[in-house]
Amino acid sequence: MGSPPMIDGAFARWLADRAGQALVEVRAELGFADAGALKAAGDKTSHELIRAELAKWRPADAVLSEEDADSRQVGGVDPAGRLTADRVWIIDPLDGTREFSEAGRSDWAVHVALWARDAPTSHGLVAAAVGLPAQHRVLATDQPPPYPPMTLAAATGAGERTIRLAASRSRPPAFLTELAADVGAELVPMGSAGAKIAAVVTGEVDAYIHAGGQYEWDSAAPVAVATATGLHASRIDGSALKYNGTDPRLPDLLVCRKDLANRLLAALQRHSVA
Numbered sequence: 379m380g381s382p383p384m385i386d387g388a389f390a391r392w393l394a395d396r397a398g399q400a401l402v403e404v405r406a407e408l409g410f411a412d413a414g415a416l417k418a419a420g421d422k423t424s425h426e427l428i429r430a431e432l433a434k435w436r437p438a439d440a441v442l443s444e445e446d447a448d449s450r451q452v453g454g455v456d457p458a459g460r461l462t463a464d465r466v467w468i469i470d471p472l473d474g475t476r477e478f479s480e481a482g483r484s485d486w487a488v489h490v491a492l493w494a495r496d497a498p499t500s501h502g503l504v505a506a507a508v509g510l511p512a513q514h515r516v517l518a519t520d521q522p523p524p525y526p527p528m529t530l531a532a533a534t535g536a537g538e539r540t541i542r543l544a545a546s547r548s549r550p551p552a553f554l555t556e557l558a559a560d561v562g563a564e565l566v567p568m569g570s571a572g573a574k575i576a577a578v579v580t581g582e583v584d585a586y587i588h589a590g591g592q593y594e595w596d597s598a599a600p601v602a603v604a605t606a607t608g609l610h611a612s613r614i615d616g617s618a619l620k621y622n623g624t625d626p627r628l629p630d631l632l633v634c635r636k637d638l639a640n641r642l643l644a645a646l647q648r649h650s651v652a
């Protein structure tokens with residue numbers, strides 16, 4: 379087999395695609411009878427593949443991964459050296475693990491993102507890919523997807539249209555039902571932060587709001603793709619999302635079309651409890 383691409387964005391796409399294919403095979407081999415075993419096998423297979431390829435092709439870089447025991451450490455404990463590294467890969471080998479273990483669902487993803495100390499972006503991410511193996515696509519920053527097209531109603535000004543707002547199907551923020559009613563939004567329950575942000579990128583939904591808990595690896599790769607596409611991505615108080623922090627917890631975010639950002643941030647101010 380030949381070498382993977384040199385350019386980081388294309389390398390991220392290559393890696394997310396390879397891990398995604400391995401996950402499709404795990405699903406086909408194990409079936410859905412034992413959800414716990416399928417989740418564990420998926421996490422392990424994807425994690426080990428990604429770690430091995432990063433060690434081989436990007437040996438000087440540090441890694442922050444959901445499946446590394448050290449990654450959840452807070453308070454500056456840094457055995458992987460990521461807090462002093464110039465380049466850190468932020469990985470979620472299988473986002474939407476629950477959905478991966480349910481037959482027929484395609485809302486699960488592989489996240490591969492690269493943070494760099496000298497990045498020109500506020501989030502610090504310089505390359506990323508979101509693999510959506512069951513949707514047969516990989517979204518990546520090497521060729522960012524085009525900005526989602528406007529709906530006909532919005533383009534012609536034919537009345538207020540309903541905002542489609544993606545949210546976790548298992549752990550949506552408690553305030554979201556009231557916020558949705560306030561702004562006239564329809565909630566679209568979906569698994570995986572990556573799949574939800576990909577749905578904003580492709581225009582299937584207009585926005586994604588989460589609060590109450592998440593880690594950097596849940597959002598790094600899809601946020602990098604969304605911002606490369608030109609979409610809005612921030613904390614729910616409007617401040618910048620920051621990655622490779624001392625504490626990997628990053629509990630809330632808003633990703634949406636640019637034209638909705640002010641309206642949704644104002645609604646978040648009214649409804650979210652800090």
Ligand SMILES: Nc1ncnc2c1ncn2[C@@H]1O[C@H](COP(=O)(O)O)[C@@H](OP(=O)(O)O)[C@H]1O
Pocket residue numbers: 444470472473474475476545546547548549568569570571589590591592593596
């Ligand atoms: N309250 C919470 N605390 C910690 N992690 C959370 C969370 N809510 C969602 N997440 C994580 O965010 C990802 C997307 O969640 P959801 O599918 O509910 O939208 C999942 O990642 P994993 O599947 O990688 O564990 C999930 O674990």
Ligand SMILES: [Mg+2]
Pocket residue numbers: 444470472473474595596
């Ligand atoms: Mg995740």
